[in-house]
Amino acid sequence: MDDTEALQLLDAYLDHESLSPDQAEALTTWLREHPEHADRAFRRIFLHTFLRQGLQYAPLPAPAILTVRREPNLESHYLQGEPLATDDRLGSGRRPRTIAMRWVLVLSVAFCLCGTAAWIGYRSRSSTAVAVEGLWAYEGFDYPPTSPPAPLGNGNLWPTSGGMQGLAGGFGWAQHWQETAPKVSVLIADVQANAWRASDMRKLRPLGYSDAQGQVLKSTGIQLRSAAGPLSATSRLLDVTAFPSAFSDEYGLGRDGAVLWISFLTQSFDGRGLGNFAYVQLGTDAAGFRLGKLAAVPSGNWSACGILDGAEMNVRWTDIPSGQPVFLVTRITFRTGGEEAEIWIDPPLNKEPSTTGATLNVSLPDFRWDQLSIKSRYTTDFDEIRIGGSFRDVAPIQ
Amino acid sequence: MEETFDVVPEATGASQSALSQPRTRELLARNWVKAQRSLMAFIVASTPQFSDAEDLLQEVAAEVALRFDDYDPSRPFLPWALWVAKIKIADFYRARQRGPVVFLDDSIDVLAEACVRVQETLSEERFALERCLTKLTDRSRTLLNLRYFEDMKPQEIGGILGMASQSVRVSLSRIRTALSECVLKATLKATVTDG
Numbered sequence: 001m002d003d004t005e006a007l008q009l010l011d012a013y014l015d016h017e018s019l020s021p022d023q024a025e026a027l028t029t030w031l032r033e034h035p036e037h038a039d040r041a042f043r044r045i046f047l048h049t050f051l052r053q054g055l056q057y058a059p060l061p062a063p064a065i066l067t068v069r070r071e072p073n074l075e076s077h078y079l080q081g082e083p084l085a086t087d088d089r090l091g092s093g094r095r096p097r098t099i100a101m102r103w104v105l106v107l108s109v110a111f112c113l114c115g116t117a118a119w120i121g122y123r124s125r126s127s128t129a130v131a132v133e134g135l136w137a138y139e140g141f142d143y144p145p146t147s148p149p150a151p152l153g154n155g156n157l158w159p160t161s162g163g164m165q166g167l168a169g170g171f172g173w174a175q176h177w178q179e180t181a182p183k184v185s186v187l188i189a190d191v192q193a194n195a196w197r198a199s200d201m202r203k204l205r206p207l208g209y210s211d212a213q214g215q216v217l218k219s220t221g222i223q224l225r226s227a228a229g230p231l232s233a234t235s236r237l238l239d240v241t242a243f244p245s246a247f248s249d250e251y252g253l254g255r256d257g258a259v260l261w262i263s264f265l266t267q268s269f270d271g272r273g274l275g276n277f278a279y280v281q282l283g284t285d286a287a288g289f290r291l292g293k294l295a296a297v298p299s300g301n302w303s304a305c306g307i308l309d310g311a312e313m314n315v316r317w318t319d320i321p322s323g324q325p326v327f328l329v330t331r332i333t334f335r336t337g338g339e340e341a342e343i344w345i346d347p348p349l350n351k352e353p354s355t356t357g358a359t360l361n362v363s364l365p366d367f368r369w370d371q372l373s374i375k376s377r378y379t380t381d382f383d384e385i386r387i388g389g390s391f392r393d394v395a396p397i398q
Numbered sequence: 399m400e401e402t403f404d405v406v407p408e409a410t411g412a413s414q415s416a417l418s419q420p421r422t423r424e425l426l427a428r429n430w431v432k433a434q435r436s437l438m439a440f441i442v443a444s445t446p447q448f449s450d451a452e453d454l455l456q457e458v459a460a461e462v463a464l465r466f467d468d469y470d471p472s473r474p475f476l477p478w479a480l481w482v483a484k485i486k487i488a489d490f491y492r493a494r495q496r497g498p499v500v501f502l503d504d505s506i507d508v509l510a511e512a513c514v515r516v517q518e519t520l521s522e523e524r525f526a527l528e529r530c531l532t533k534l535t536d537r538s539r540t541l542l543n544l545r546y547f548e549d550m551k552p553q554e555i556g557g558i559l560g561m562a563s564q565s566v567r568v569s570l571s572r573i574r575t576a577l578s579e580c581v582l583k584a585t586l587k588a589t590v591t592d593g
């Protein structure tokens with residue numbers, strides 16, 4: 001066994017992988033072969049311990065941007081300035097550009113801009129928007145709080161059964177809530193008593209929203225709390241027949257031309273990102289829309305994206321940390337081809353916010369939907385889910 | 399099981415009893431601080447589950463304090479502390495009625511010897527490692543954060559990043575190798591500069 005193979009086996013062991021008896025024997029033989037091997041192995045274990053101790057409370061600074069979700073050549077990029085043989089670097093890597101390359105770039109950008117302008121023009125004429133006022137579905141999580149409450153501070157003790165399973169309040173739904181992951185969401189009344197840890201940013205006040213003019217969003221106290229650690233998936237089917245017929249076709253909600261408004265309140269335990277997620281999903285993993293804290297956004301800030309074939313696409317993020325409570329309002333315009341989502345964070349409640357004032361604009365794949373899910377591996381609160389035909393419907397003032 | 403260990407404490411004689419209590423405490427504190435990181439690495443080698451390793455380190459610390467009167471200060475502290483750690487590791491597995499992890503069963507003494515050999519250079523390497531961490535690419539940092547900050551297994555990381563778990567394993571291993579090489583280069587350079 002060569003050194004590389006031996007160290008990979010040692011790494012696998014330290015990463016909690018089981019070694020086969022043959023692998024264990026080979027590793028032992030290598031280790032005993034020469035004192036230098038044992039020294040190298042111990043240094044490797046020391047490195048692993050150092051990383052674990054150093055990073056368990058404070059992560060390395062998060063990457064500034066992450067635009068590519070799948071990176072097939074990941075293995076060849078490790079250190080900046082200390083590249084391995086095949087390294088062409090990721091993240092900060094910049095290669096010198098020739099003048100010709102710059103011209104190609106400029107022409108490409110110009111071509112894209114022209115194409116985009118033509119596309120927008122086409123899209124704006126390609127379908128007629130259908131807006132019908134009304135609140136078609138609502139969930140305020142007005143159930144008794146989960147009892148006994150989830151144990152605090154240890155994700156391993158998070159409830160694995162019960163949760164929202166079988167609860168069927170609100171209106172506009174075809175079925176009760178279903179829990180489909182190893183952990184479940186719970187219902188919280190007293191945010192202070194249920195602070196996950198001392199640093200839980202949700203303990204200051206229950207979810208709610210009042211705008212700069214002091215107008216207060218209509219909301220009630222109990223809120224849903226998603227699981228700490230992997231994984232909770234709390235889903236519910238909508239009653240498509242409760243929506244105007246112009247909003248749906250035989251595949252579900254989202255008939256071309258429909259304009260739907262969706263809003264909810266949310267706040268995460270804190271703003272941490274780095275692969276953590278807690279979001280509301282419309283549709284399925286095959287095609288749909290996600291809004292919340294997304295795994296693909298290292299900062300953990302509030303974000304949105306489309307979903308196509310299980311992959312997050314067109315990820316857009318804000319500069320607002322997910323530890324901050326927010327009132328998220330989304331307008332989805334279902335068009336021929338793909339859909340367009342505009343998202344406002346904490347808009348004034350007195351009138352419909354302007355398109356130019358949208359916090360995020362996200363192009364989505366063409367999708368139909370009849371299911372709303374709350375998926376999480378980082379405990380986050382949600383409340384007051386509303387789906388309607390206008391801003392006023394999903395942002396009622398007290 | 400502890401009788402079979404190769405590294406045994408030296409006969410104490412009157413060595414510790416001749417020391418005053420404050421002096422003993424000071425000696426213990428100094429030795430412990432110096433050896434703690436190496437001991438932790440040694441325990442992690444035996445129990446990769448980090449929460450178990452941290453509990454075990456605490457137990458080793460308590461045992462070392464209890465037995466410190468038996469320690470001969472004229473001998474190196476680390477081998478003696480490793481002996482105590484091995485007793486505690488054996489107790490740990492006995493209490494859980496399961497055998498030590500398969501490959502370490504035969505290798506624990508070899509690693510204890512390596513621990514003693516490399517102990518003196520680890521402090522310098524640790525500082526070099528901190529510098530090397532600043533050179534990581536964004537993607538490497540993300541992977542390390544998911545592995546160590548989030549305490550996720552390669553399979554879970556793969557699920558989040560859309561990678562096969564085998565690719566995550568290989569990537570993590572190569573990041574560690576790149577860091578090790580960076581540390582080696584830094585320490586060699588320092589040696590040349592100092593020399």
